[in-house]
Ligand SMILES: Nc1ncnc2c1ncn2[C@@H]1O[C@H](COP(=O)(O)OP(=O)(O)O)[C@@H](O)[C@H]1O
Ligand SMILES: O=P(O)(O)OC[C@H]1O[C@](O)(COP(=O)(O)O)[C@@H](O)[C@@H]1O
């Protein structure tokens with residue numbers, strides 16, 4: 001728990017192993033939840049800057065938490081020296097790189113951390129922070145010592161190839177790394193497939209293509225075989241691009257590497273078209289997906305308004321989180337109803353979907369409905385029970401768009417005896433297969449560079465990503481402990497409801513319950529900043545979560 005800033009403590013220095021000067025934080029407490037500050041065995045490890053007594057690092061991989069005054073909390077990421085204390089350091093080659101050496105303050109200050117919550121009240125605690133990403137003065141790898149590998153796992157997402165390209169070019173151009181391997185076909189590729197040597201020439205124009213040149217897969221995460229392969233090949237930097245499942249897999253790989261005491265940095269780059277990874281502002285590929293979805297929505301609208309009682313149904317991706325559907329709806333303005341997993345709906349009776357469709361048909365002559373693939377799960381599983389999982393253990397969903405379309409047709413044609421024309425469009429895989437758009441491509445560069453700087457600086461067991469617009473290193477556990485979801489008691493969903501004029505499908509009692517639940521268990525979700533909003537509540541005190549379990 002965060003300590004009160006008013007408690008008198010000795011003044012410690014916060015050790016940043018990658019800068020030649022010590023950082024200072026007022027009254028930080030460096031501890032792990034499993035090992036008390038006084039019992040840490042690595043605290044006597046010699047450090048090159050001589051600050052070995054200023055902090056304590058656990059030998060166990062538990063959250064590294066620094067607390068400071070005013071409810072300040074730093075949720076730090078692991079570093080190779082946590083378990084390999086005597087590693088030598090080298091000057092960062094960027095110091096003499098003509099492109100970078102002229103950049104004022106190019107190197108990140110050791111004290112820089114990024115606040116998770118930026119809307120605060122006068123007396124709010126300062127709250128959770130993450131280590132700011134970027135190049136450090138010192139690195140823990142010599143350029144010709146680095147043997148990096150890149151793997152892509154899980155579903156496709158626009159921008160995957162751009163991240164691969166930027167990792168290869170960034171490693172090569174900034175740090176002169178020559179040995180970079182592409183692992184084919186996801187995690188199982190470490191032990192069951194060939195590798196591809198990656199050079200800037202090989203990846204030069206792959207960002208113009210959708211998919212991943214490395215291939216991907218679900219399942220097949222065999223930790224010891226993967227780490228054996230890393231060890232056998234002499235790989236010492238592992239760049240893992242993937243979603244929540246992939247980041248969980250990367251966390252286990254990191255733990256095994258740490259257990260074996262290997263000098264191998266593991267960096268995660270979060271990939272999810274669904275935008276379901278928490279903490280980060282948004283995921284790459286999301287903007288591209290929202291943009292591409294406009295074409296399908298537009299087609300549905302054209303079809304629907306060209307006929308009498310035209311109904312257009314568009315299914316968009318979003319297994320558990322309806323961000324693509326919500327943002328595509330807000331962007332399009334042609335959508336009359338958006339259905340997402342987070343907001344339950346019902347078909348029959350007053351306030352139900354059928355009633356709303358009939359109203360729109362009577363008033364406008366047509367209606368466009370966008371439905372996220374995970375919406376209406378309860379309804380659909382009541383009528384079509386199915387309990388399948390994919391190789392990664394994700395639930396295999398039924399086609400909710402088809403189910404909804406059949407039900408609507410049945411209701412209006414057979415029961416209401418209305419002459420309707422319904423067109424169902426499922427553009428999901430067409431959307432997922434496009435290359436990243438311009439803004440995603442720039443974003444992918446920043447993610448790749450953050451990951452490279454972090455690994456070169458000896459950080460490990462981290463995911464990169466922007467938090468309130470500033471790129472940070474986030475411990476794996478923070479991005480895997482829960483899923484990012486649309487908060488339907490938030491203003492963005494209210495904006496959507498007012499833009500479509502659709503019913504909320506919720507009665508006031510359910511809304512009140514949702515508000516209470518949100519406050520209790522999910523204050524962080526409110527800090528998601530896709531809409532630039534941040535809701536700081538009195539309950540959002542600096543209380544670092546122990547996500548080690
Ligand atoms: N809890 C877990 N522990 C280890 N590996 C996992 C875990 N969950 C998923 N994985 C692995 O991560 C990879 C990608 O996961 P998946 O859920 O398919 O996609 P995504 O990473 O996009 O969520 C798969 O190879 C899967 O075996
Ligand atoms: O058909 P697949 O490859 O299993 O993918 C379907 C799933 O992939 C996604 O696009 C992304 O999921 P992941 O982030 O887990 O890869 C989901 O929206 C969708 O449910």
Ligand SMILES: [Mg+2]
Nearest residue numbers: 154243244245
């Ligand atoms: Mg996933």
